[in-house]
Amino acid sequence: MKKLIAAISGLVLGALASTVIFADFNDNKNTNQAGTATNAQKVYVPFGQKDEYYLFASGGHSGQMFIYGVPSMRHIRTIPVFSHDSATGYGWDKHSKKMLGKYTWGDLHHPALSEKGGEYDGKYLFATDVGNNRAAVMDLKTFTVKDILEVPNTGGPHCAAFVTQNTEYMFLPTRFAIPFGHKFASLDDFKTKYKGVMSAVTFDEKKQKLSVAYQVALPPWSFDLSDAGKKISKDWAVMTTYNTEEATTEMEINASQKDRDYIVLFNWKELEKMIADGKFDMVNGMKMLDPSKHKGAIYLVPTAKSPHGVDVTPDGTRFIASGKLAPAMTVFSFEKAFRAIKDKKFAGEQEGIPVLDYDSVMEREVNPENALGPLHTQFDGNGFAYTTMFISSEIVKWNIKTGETVDRVPVQYSPGHASAAEGDTVSPDGKYIIALNKIAKDTYLSVGPSHPESMQLIDLSGKKMEIIQSAPVDPEPHYAQMIKADKIKPIVVYDKDEKRPDSVWNQKDTSITRKGNVVEVHGVALRSKFIFDGKAARKDVINVKEGDKVVIHLTNIDLDQDITHGFGINSYDLNMEVQPGQTQTIEFTANKAGTYPLYCTNFCSALHQEMNGYLLVEPKG
Ligand code: K7E
Numbered sequence: 001m002k003k004l005i006a007a008i009s010g011l012v013l014g015a016l017a018s019t020v021i022f023a024d025f026n027d028n029k030n031t032n033q034a035g036t037a038t039n040a041q042k043v044y045v046p047f048g049q050k051d052e053y054y055l056f057a058s059g060g061h062s063g064q065m066f067i068y069g070v071p072s073m074r075h076i077r078t079i080p081v082f083s084h085d086s087a088t089g090y091g092w093d094k095h096s097k098k099m100l101g102k103y104t105w106g107d108l109h110h111p112a113l114s115e116k117g118g119e120y121d122g123k124y125l126f127a128t129d130v131g132n133n134r135a136a137v138m139d140l141k142t143f144t145v146k147d148i149l150e151v152p153n154t155g156g157p158h159c160a161a162f163v164t165q166n167t168e169y170m171f172l173p174t175r176f177a178i179p180f181g182h183k184f185a186s187l188d189d190f191k192t193k194y195k196g197v198m199s200a201v202t203f204d205e206k207k208q209k210l211s212v213a214y215q216v217a218l219p220p221w222s223f224d225l226s227d228a229g230k231k232i233s234k235d236w237a238v239m240t241t242y243n244t245e246e247a248t249t250e251m252e253i254n255a256s257q258k259d260r261d262y263i264v265l266f267n268w269k270e271l272e273k274m275i276a277d278g279k280f281d282m283v284n285g286m287k288m289l290d291p292s293k294h295k296g297a298i299y300l301v302p303t304a305k306s307p308h309g310v311d312v313t314p315d316g317t318r319f320i321a322s323g324k325l326a327p328a329m330t331v332f333s334f335e336k337a338f339r340a341i342k343d344k345k346f347a348g349e350q351e352g353i354p355v356l357d358y359d360s361v362m363e364r365e366v367n368p369e370n371a372l373g374p375l376h377t378q379f380d381g382n383g384f385a386y387t388t389m390f391i392s393s394e395i396v397k398w399n400i401k402t403g404e405t406v407d408r409v410p411v412q413y414s415p416g417h418a419s420a421a422e423g424d425t426v427s428p429d430g431k432y433i434i435a436l437n438k439i440a441k442d443t444y445l446s447v448g449p450s451h452p453e454s455m456q457l458i459d460l461s462g463k464k465m466e467i468i469q470s471a472p473v474d475p476e477p478h479y480a481q482m483i484k485a486d487k488i489k490p491i492v493v494y495d496k497d498e499k500r501p502d503s504v505w506n507q508k509d510t511s512i513t514r515k516g517n518v519v520e521v522h523g524v525a526l527r528s529k530f531i532f533d534g535k536a537a538r539k540d541v542i543n544v545k546e547g548d549k550v551v552i553h554l555t556n557i558d559l560d561q562d563i564t565h566g567f568g569i570n571s572y573d574l575n576m577e578v579q580p581g582q583t584q585t586i587e588f589t590a591n592k593a594g595t596y597p598l599y600c601t602n603f604c605s606a607l608h609q610e611m612n613g614y615l616l617v618e619p620k621g
């Protein structure tokens with residue numbers, strides 16, 4: 001039996017590693033059924049009507065968030081989050097420039113909608129950056145980023161973001177173990193000097209700020225995916241971990257040696273209490289708890305080796321782990337886990353953390369025939385789970401209580417996550433699920449050797465799952481969340497009465513003032529002109545001297561739906577967007593003398609082309 005498991009995991013590992021075998025699994029003809037007339041009707045949203053759901057899809061290493069409408073699968077908008085975006089001037093205006101700081105790119109994996117009582121409330125969207133260790137919050141009234149937080153002591157917070165039932169916390173565990181503060185340390189000292197730090201991040205809605213409440217110094221393992229408990233498990237969260245072998249090189253082989261890794265099960269209410277009781281040390285300005293010293297909040301649950309996803313069922317009674325190297329999903333029971341903790345049913349300790357006895361927590365192992373590479377599971381609210389199979393390129397529907405396979409549908413190809421309608425709430429809608437496929441191959445018109453990823457919309461309302469639409473996404477759909485459209489209430493124009501120190505609403509009140517070598521402009525943009533100084537002979541010209549610091553505040557006084565202006569300065573590498581009623585600021589040093597046209601970059605009126613002026617930078621001396 002052991003030999004067989006070894007053989008199977010060897011095969012799976014080979015398939016993951018080798019593109020040759022990988023191709024064999026996937027070279028079945030594209031069986032996409034999305035082309036039929038009935039399916040076309042199901043996704044057709046007539047002109048003038050709106051989609052039923054918003055889909056917020058991870059933009060992966062583009063650092064952005066993509067918004068789609070479901071069921072049409074039309075791409076509606078991109079929100080720049082962790083990387084610069086010249087379309088919106090994100091990264092050049094003062095607020096976004098400050099938020100992005102020294103970073104120019106990000107790797108956005110898992111979006112998370114804010115929740116109240118375990119339901120999406122449609123207010124905020126969170127995301128994390130594996131590339132540069134950041135968390136961000138977007139306001140869904142404006143679909144813009146409000147705050148970005150850099151999290152210290154962390155090497156790629158991949159698990160996140162999943163929020164607790166009332167958005168109390170999101171947990172950001174590290175993917176790559178590192179010494180505190182990215183300090184230099186030899187890999188020979190991996191066991192003693194490297195840590196797998198998990199951060200508990202909170203969002204203060206009043207201040208619109210993210211902050212780290214505390215951190216936990218876990219062993220130097222890789223933490224992969226997390227999910228928060230619900231209802232009976234609401235004070236708990238789970239995350240998968242791999243490389244408990246603590247390998248420091250050739251991870252592909254060395255991090256897959258043991259037959260079992262762990263699910264980390266932790267009680268965040270208990271951790272909160274420990275921090276309040278002062279059970280922490282300060283590390284680089286962070287409250288750091290050592291779980292081997294302070295016990296009673298964190299436990300390890302053995303699971304099939306190298307797990308990737310872990311997902312809590314909508315009723316909060318179970319968590320399901322998928323071992324990417326095992327052909328099985330494991331269903332664990334929270335109730336059994338709580339009992340095992342109470343009865344101290346431990347099977348030893350790992351790095352000072354109690355390990356729960358596998359059989360005391362496990363409810364069943366689920367093995368759909370010939371299904372390979374289970375990654376992530378979603379739910380429909382009717383007692384069924386939907387697990388993506390990366391290697392056998394399909395979604396398998398199965399009964400959570402019995403483990404029985406009910407249906408399966410091939411997808412094109414190699415799904416990572418899937419996203420079900422209201423899928424992470426206590427009451428999923430069960431109407432749709434979207435396969436987020438890593439490989440598109442022959443799906444779309446070819447654009448050369450590298451293709452976009454693909455999303456396939458699957459109708460869950462009939463007896464059989466049915467693929468009804470497909471859309472490219474570029475890159476990369478790690479995860480997405482789907483929310484009922486009527487839960488989101490965007491504003492149409494920015495509130496004129498909101499207190500903003502640098503806004504100007506009347507052309508007469510515009511001004512250009514100089515203090516030393518700082519030139520400050522309070523201007524307005526309206527169809528179809530800029531006015532920087534209403535009293536000047538040329539109202540649309542900014543005169544400065546070489547070396548001046550220039551601060552331009554621009555208010556869009558067109559309070560009409562969708563009349564956005566842009567502000568670009570030719571050859572100065574600057575652009576920003578000013579939405580209706582918004583005030584934006586851009587700052588720069590005029591270090592190039594000369595004559596530079598400035599113009600509106602966003603087509604706003606019949607005379608948009610005339611919406612321009614000049615920046616005149618007088619040479620020194
Ligand atoms: Cu692509 Cu959740 Cu980052 Cu799985 S992750 S596939």
Ligand code: CUA
Pocket residue numbers: 526527528564565566600601602603604605608609611
């Ligand atoms: Cu304003 Cu174009």
